[in-house]
Amino acid sequence: MDWRCDINWYAIQTKRFRERVAACGVSALGLETFLPLVRVESPAQAVIKLDRKPLFPAYFFARFSPTIFLEAVDSARGVVHVVRAGFCPIPLEDRVVREIQDRVEADGLIRLERRQFKPGDWVSVQEGPFGGMMGRVEAELDDRKRVAVLLEALWNARVLIEKSSVKFEVA
Numbered sequence: 031m032d033w034r035c036d037i038n039w040y041a042i043q044t045k046r047f048r049e050r051v052a053a054c055g056v057s058a059l060g061l062e063t064f065l066p067l068v069r070v071e072s073p074a075q076a077v078i079k080l081d082r083k084p085l086f087p088a089y090f091f092a093r094f095s096p097t098i099f100l101e102a103v104d105s106a107r108g109v110v111h112v113v114r115a116g117f118c119p120i121p122l123e124d125r126v127v128r129e130i131q132d133r134v135e136a137d138g139l140i141r142l143e144r145r146q147f148k149p150g151d152w153v154s155v156q157e158g159p160f161g162g163m164m165g166r167v168e169a170e171l172d173d174r175k176r177v178a179v180l181l182e183a184l185w186n187a188r189v190l191i192e193k194s195s196v197k198f199e200v201a
Contacts, residue, residue: 038121041113049084052108065090153196
């Protein structure tokens with residue numbers, strides 16, 4: 031792929047939390063853009079709030095010819111820069127972007143499948159009072175939002191932790 035004259039997809043880095051603004055700014059140049067979104071649950075006090083967030087925080091995709099549009103895209107509102115190797119923007123293969131686009135459902139969101147926790151899985155706790163500790167999954171709870179983890183640092187104490195706060199570790 032010759033990045034100088036071909037029309038290709040490129041990854042665009044944005045300012046933090048400005049993905050939508052940047053994508054709109056680049057789209058206003060008459061270019062095709064793609065900002066893949068996912069639905070995430072964020073606990074807000076006692077209520078679960080559903081939000082739409084970018085699949086790739088601080089990035090989106092745009093299809094254009096860098097010879098004609100690179101400077102305009104780089105200076106669009108909310109854009110940090112087109113992802114480059116040195117001075118050359120890095121083109122993405124059409125199939126990569128198409129595969130992500132094919133996962134977008136009718137509501138405009140991409141569904142991420144949650145991996146099921148199995149007894150014995152090694153996990154690390156990412157946040158909360160047990161953040162940084164490692165343990166093994168004892169069981170996934172019926173509410174499907176929490177897991178029982180045996181924390182080795184606390185002499186195999188059994189604690190209940192939100193699944194969103196736990197990350198799988200390679201054993």
